[in-house]
Amino acid sequence: MITRRSLLAQGAASAALLAAPKLALAEISLGSATLTTVSDGSLSLPGSFVTGNLPDSATDIIKSYGLSTETYTPECNVTLYRDGTNTVLFDVGSGPDFMPNAGDLFDSLDAAGVALEDITHVVFTHAHPDHIGGLLDDFDDLMLPDASYHMGRAEWDYWWDPETVNTIGEARASFAVGAKRRLEMLEDQINFFDAGDEILPGIAAIATYGHTPGHMGFEVRQGSQSAMVVGDAIGNHHVAFHHPEWASGSDQDAETGINTRKMLMDRMANEQMTIAGFHLPNGGIGRVEAKDGAYRFVSES
Incomplete structure (x- = not known):
């Protein structure tokens, strides 16, 4: 029987023959579990996205x-956590329509030997398009229909609110439209959590607000x-490591984002805890090191 799912699978298989493999970028062991990053590609943005409204020394x-x-x-x-029981994907990438050099996640998972059916849980950090855009396939069905989905209650409420599209600002209005459309597909199966909750065994939600109103980090x-x-x-x-106290133009609440960055930098440096960052280099897994009154990212790969 030909189904929409089988058609997509055939298309993905044909595309995989033409595309270069997107292997796992970085991986560490946590006891008997593994934390891996797989590529969703990259973004192309003007340099002012980082340096806008910052001192000249930023350049x-x-x-x-x-x-x-x-x-x-x-x-x-995109971070993948496997403990032998659960296979947890943190975010689902951007999908094919956000930027031409992004949307590679599902090819990357395949190249890393992870079948879509292997994913047991999807946990969202936030609902910006490069993190939630890959939720749906070409037929607007869930790419991962058998997974359990989890999002912070404050993040969901923000994007679900019909007034968000009117208050978020013109530059981000399309973010609100895209997020709402995708959340509607999850309405009947989303699992909510709050900061401090243990979502799954060994995974706790940490409030990292600022980039979005309900942005969450996760201690694994x-x-x-x-x-x-x-x-x-x-x-x-x-820039974020040298001056975490500087406002980021990508944060919806700049002051809260500053406080979050300072908290994370201080804690990660003091505890020497490994971090996995969505937009950090060399696969995004590394450590925060305090150096000369600032911080630096030390990659694990």
């Missing part, structure tokens, strides 16, 4: 990393080993 910081100040091309790293712990999935609470490995 000097970026140049010191050998990066362009004209174009910002961050990686998109097995025994004495732990890591923090930070989503977009730390948006880059240069």
